[in-house]
Amino acid sequence: MAPLLRKVRHNRWYAALSSRGQPLPADPVGDLGTTDNSLSVWQVLTNDTNLEDIVVAIAATLDYLTNIDVVLVDEQPIRHLGIKVEPTQGRTPLRRATGYHRHLVQLRAQTLLEIAEVIRNQGDFRDFSEKEVRQLLARYISEGSLNPSELKDRVKEHLESRNLIPPSPGA
Amino acid sequence: MSICLARADAATRRDSNVIDFQTEHQLRESSVSTATTQHESLEADLELRRTLNSVPDELFEDGVENELSRAIPRLVARFGAAAVEAIARLYLGRMVPRDIMSEVLRWLGRVEDEATCEARFWFLIYCLRDDSPAVRSAAALGLASLEDVRAVPYLRREAGAESIGLLRCRLEKVANELGA
Numbered sequence: 001m002a003p004l005l006r007k008v009r010h011n012r013w014y015a016a017l018s019s020r021g022q023p024l025p026a027d028p029v030g031d032l033g034t035t036d037n038s039l040s041v042w043q044v045l046t047n048d049t050n051l052e053d054i055v056v057a058i059a060a061t062l063d064y065l066t067n068i069d070v071v072l073v074d075e076q077p078i079r080h081l082g083i084k085v086e087p088t089q090g091r092t093p094l095r096r097a098t099g100y101h102r103h104l105v106q107l108r109a110q111t112l113l114e115i116a117e118v119i120r121n122q123g124d125f126r127d128f129s130e131k132e133v134r135q136l137l138a139r140y141i142s143e144g145s146l147n148p149s150e151l152k153d154r155v156k157e158h159l160e161s162r163n164l165i166p167p168s169p170g171a
Numbered sequence: 172m173s174i175c176l177a178r179a180d181a182a183t184r185r186d187s188n189v190i191d192f193q194t195e196h197q198l199r200e201s202s203v204s205t206a207t208t209q210h211e212s213l214e215a216d217l218e219l220r221r222t223l224n225s226v227p228d229e230l231f232e233d234g235v236e237n238e239l240s241r242a243i244p245r246l247v248a249r250f251g252a253a254a255v256e257a258i259a260r261l262y263l264g265r266m267v268p269r270d271i272m273s274e275v276l277r278w279l280g281r282v283e284d285e286a287t288c289e290a291r292f293w294f295l296i297y298c299l300r301d302d303s304p305a306v307r308s309a310a311a312l313g314l315a316s317l318e319d320v321r322a323v324p325y326l327r328r329e330a331g332a333e334s335i336g337l338l339r340c341r342l343e344k345v346a347n348e349l350g351a
Binding site: 007010067 | 230231232233234235236240273304305308309312315316334335336337338340341344345348
């Protein structure tokens with residue numbers, strides 16, 4: 001089964017990863033914020049073929065350009081917790097990535113702790129640096145996959161200041 | 172007023188030799204070159220404290236605007252080195268929760284202000300040895316944003332001493348990117 005990806009902040013997991021086998025610290029729960037008892041995740045395809053799409057999909061929604069920390073975890077142990085994984089349209093300017101979005105639905109508070117434990121024990125933590133995110137965005141824009149006008153102003157200004165995209169009309 | 176990082180309380184650090192002589196010397200040099208008046212310093216202190224007191228009890232998320240992401244660039248633009256010194260004083264006094272200080276450090280690296288580059292650079296280097304892994308991580312990310320190749324040996328040294336694997340990877344990655 002393909003892994004699920006969740007955007008996280010690695011620093012929230014340092015203590016948890018250093019204390020496997022002990023009670024879970026509280027900070028990781030901060031990375032599992034739900035809306036309507038659902039948790040937003042992305043489905044990564046075999047061999048990570050859509051991983052860059054997902055990172056760009058996330059980056060394209062941000063207020064400013066930054067590094068992106070993520071964790072990948074297999075879908076199977078998540079389903080073993082009795083959690084339903086439902087496809088939902090991702091809200092991102094990168095149209096081709098919207099179909100990769102999923103929701104873990106009907107979650108209970110206790111289930112979040114179990115998800116955090118699965119992540120702590122089996123998660124594949126990865127990070128995309130600010131430089132990598134910048135290069136990815138620039139490439140997707142130059143390829144025509146992403147329309148810069150749909151990015152937030154601060155992201156556009158960052159890319160423009162480095163001559164990675166042409167100045168916005170009227171700028 | 173100088174940054175005065177030499178007054179750091181070693182007992183609050185991971186070990187008593189947290190800053191090598193070179194770093195401390197550089198900190199002093201950078202603060203001398205950006206000396207500020209006492210009035211500016213006081214103003215910056217007050218404004219920074221007002222800002223930090225107004226930060227809501229919120230979770231910071233990468234890429235999501237928050238009170239600090241707006242305030243830190245504004246403070247540095249207004250007060251220059253005095254703002255960096257005020258942040259350093261609060262840091263050394265441990266008067267700010269580490270999660271908030273981490274966010275401040277990330278934004279110190281992002282600020283576009285040539286005049287305070289030296290002070291910000293050496294302060295971030297100093298924070299690489301904080302006892303909080305979140306602060307160490309934020310200092311590394313701040314240095315990544317500053318894009319100053321001089322950080323590479325410090326990052327490599329700290330990576331070698333880092334006990335948390337995930338954080339060690341971050342330090343190495345930033346060092347590799349800056350050194351490339």
